[in-house]
Amino acid sequence: MERVRLVQFSDLHLGAGLGGGKLALPPAKAEKRRTEQRQCLTRLAAHVRDTRPAALLIPGDLFDTGEPDVDDLNFAINTINSVAPVPVFIAPGNHDGYAPSSCYNPHSALYQNRGSGPKWGSHVRIFTAERFETLPVPGHPAVTVTGAAFHRHMPEGTRPLADLPRAPQTGIRILLFHGSLQGYRRAGADNEVLPFNTAELDKAGYSYAAVGHYHRGGPIVAERGRLLGAYAGAPFALSVADDGAGYWLDLELAPGEPVKDAALHPHRCDDRAVVRIEMDLTGLTDNAALGQRLDELLAAAKATPRDLVHVALRGRIARGIRFDPAAALGERFFHVSADDTRVEPDYAVDLDAQDAAEPGLAATCEELFVWRMRQLYRQAKDDAERARIKEALFYGLDALTLGEVHLR
């Protein structure tokens, strides 16, 4: 039997707000990214038309919500319809989960009220049930797709893959769903959805699981080393958590043959990457040293001018120094954002010191301020109040030594 080629694409999150979050894209850049996000789907469709795989597999979160705006919905339907007659299988995810009001229900008001808007083509099969069901792949009698839709978070302890229908006995048996592999090494902080482990997946007996949800793609491997499936990851980087995103997956399967790593081909989709850098400011005492360290980290991360750079700062910043990575890098990158909430100013003040005597007449304003804050700190009722006093101390010292207060 001949090898079968498939394309796996998920987690585009079409319609997601791109302006907020830690990336803090200004409106013009957010708009540009919205255009580029749509281009991801356009590129995918062109690739599917060119390469004619047996099927396009979409395991969830194509949209950021099950009720996207009409422009996004019409755009997605038109683009996905353009790959016909290549069969398309969609298993809705936790963001675009199936509900009667969803864009995946042709009877929903959202779908119906678009008047002459495009309809999902007959080559598009959408799994709408929460229970797994098996569909044939038109034109490829040896291939089946078993899929389910996300409807709701399941009660704790539910193991959806533990009581899966038995896999068809022969041919290439694809499993398609949106779920959280426990222990996935490239997991993000994503909410848990349809939890499963490799033992359950292995036991279910499918040839390959095309799974969506985690935005960083990677193989799903059984304990004994057998490849069970993969996450394609998000084709487009949405947020600072999406470093490593930006791909879809081309895959090749043959019946009865174990899938090899080499049969998974990640295909770059997003021209830009989110490059997240951790920078410790401790011991860097002037802006030249800070700038040089940032340059080294960017070079090590192989950041290119097209990228979105996010710098997570930590450690202690030298007294009298202000460091703003966005200002330091100017126009060198598409966008630069920074998070300095974990930075502490390097003021050598020990608030717990018990022995400090009241400052004399010759004391500086700063010495008096620190002495008074230390008193308040000792009288504080709880940790929350102590944390506030520490913050106030740093802000006060900023004002006294820098002549300005930079809100953290």
Ligand SMILES: [Mn+2]
């Ligand atoms: Mn998801």
